[in-house]
Amino acid sequence: MYKKISFEDFKKIMSYDITKKQTCIEIEFCVDNYETYQTSWLGKMIDKETNQVVYWFGLTEDGSQAYDYDSFDKFSNAKVFNGKSLNEIWNKVSLISIDACDIEERLQFYLGKS
Known part of the structure; x- marks a missing residue:
């Protein structure tokens, strides 16, 4: 089931400190009325080479629209x-x-609410 959340809640999710548990955040999403972005991904991970946090997009399944930001x-x-x-x-x-x-399960984890 698809769900919309506020940008403030999204920022809270993405501010989760992944360095403590050496984990990552991965969100599958779609964009209404954009055929290209019906199965897209975004997240936050630790770059293994630099040990720095990276925010990333994987917008298309073929990998042609992949972007990383610091x-x-x-x-x-x-x-x-x-x-x-x-x-x-x-x-x-x-x-x-x-x-x-x-x-809903992950929102509870990241935001402390359902």
Whole structure:
């Protein structure tokens, strides 16, 4: 089941400190009325070579639209959606899964609410 959340809640999820548990955040999503972005991914991980946090997009299944950023601000404002940023199109974004799990379960984990 697809779910829309506020950009504030999304920022809270993406601010989770992944360095403590050496984990990652992976969100599958789609963008309303954008045929290209019906199975897209975004997340946050640790670059194994630099040990720095990386925010990333994998927008198409063929890997042709993959982008990495070193800050949430650059990530959320990058114009990778046909000249628009994630911030600009957020109202059209529906989450499909978080960390390959049920959305409600993961929202509870990241936000402490359902």
